[in-house]
Amino acid sequence: MYADVVARRIENLANMCDERARMLQDQFNVSMNHVQALAILVSTFHHGKNPSAIDQKTFEDFTARTTFERPLMSGVAYALKVLHSEREQFEQQHGWKIKKMEAGDQSLVHDYNPEKLEPSPVQDEYAPVIFSQETVKHIISVDMMSGKEDHDNILRSRATGKGALTSPFKLLKSNHLGVVLTFTVYKYDLPPNAxxxxxxxxxLGYLGASFDVPSLVDKLLEQLASKQKIVVRLYDTTNHTSPIKMYGSDFTVSGDLQHISSIDFGDPTRKHEMHCRFKHEP
Ligand code: WA2
Known part of the structure; x- marks a missing residue:
């Protein structure tokens, strides 16, 4: 009799956890597809036309009107590949200097002002943002290669031609942990075996999107009934000996049962898991 009740509890928890994991995975997947379509848009209408049919205003309008296509992204932006030999001409043409990304805490000060950022020190190449969604306007002119996570993601995306996802890290001008998704834009179509x-x-450049994990996962889970019943946590388990918690409260829950649902965010080099427990009845 009691074994029956326990079995039903286990099944119930597994169903709720799998449902949430699948919802998050599906919403991430549709958002990711749309980010890839934006990379094609930039390729077609910016690089593919002379003069370009896209400027900051067009990009801002288009990305604002299509946010519903990217429910898990807080903002998208486009950064150009600029070699050091091209820097001076690039800066003259745009009328601004390529800026260095502020380290961690400095980017959190409430009067964060990109105008005050330092020029990027000399590097072989840069990835300054030239177009951005209004929500991430503060990264315009910032060299995305001057941030470790963004830098590594750019290199991985362009070497593979696939969408690349970072580990969780603190996004600029946000108190939240997030991940960045990058697609590379190429001069011409490359064969799969390039x-x-x-x-x-x-x-030519990099189309990137930021996923503000706590606020967007909260929004998603709030749409579900029986939200009060379970505690959900999201982990990056790429390094399975030291998982990184991306979402969920720090309080230890003393619930007995736990169910783990795996999540596929479309980057085979990253692993994610959702851990669910029942909240204790008061
Ligand atoms: N976008 C928004 N906030 C961030 C961030 C980012 N990267 N990095 C740190 N905070 C233009 O991969 C190219 C977007 C990076 C793309």
Whole structure:
């Protein structure tokens, strides 16, 4: 008799956890597809037309009107690949200097002002943001290669031609942990078996999206009934000996049962899990 009740509790928890994990995965997947479509939009209407049919205003309008297509993204932006030899001409043409990303805490000060950012020190190449959604306007002119997570993601995306996802880290001008998704824009269509060197050579820029995990996961879970019944946590388990918690309260829940649902965010080099427990009845 009691075993029956326990079995039903276990099944109930598994169903609720799997449902949430699948919802998050599906919403991430549709958002990711739309970010990839934006990369094609930039390729077609910015690089593919002379003069370009996209400027900051067009990009801002288009991305504002299509936010419903990217329910898990807090903002999208486009950064250009600029070699050091091209820097001076690039800066003259745009009328601003390529800026260095502020380290961690400095980006959190409430009067954060991109105008006050330092120029980027000399590097072989840069990835300054030239277009951005209104929600992430503060990264315009910032060299995305001057931030460790963004830098590594850009390199991985352009060498593979696939969407690349970062580990969780503190996003600029936000108190929240987030992840960044990057798609590379190339000069021409590359065959699936193109070498990393061919890909790097053909790279024009990077279309990136930021996923503000706590606020967007909250929004998603709030749409579900029986939200009061379970506690949900999201982990990046890429390094399975030291998982990183991306979402969920710090309080330890003493619930007995736990169910783990795996989540696929479309980047095979990253692993994610959702951990669910019942909240204790008061
Ligand atoms: N976007 C928004 N906030 C951020 C961030 C980012 N990266 N990095 C840190 N905080 C333009 O991959 C290219 C977006 C990076 C793309």
């Amino acid at each position: 070498t990393p060197e061919e890909r790097i050579h053909a790279t």
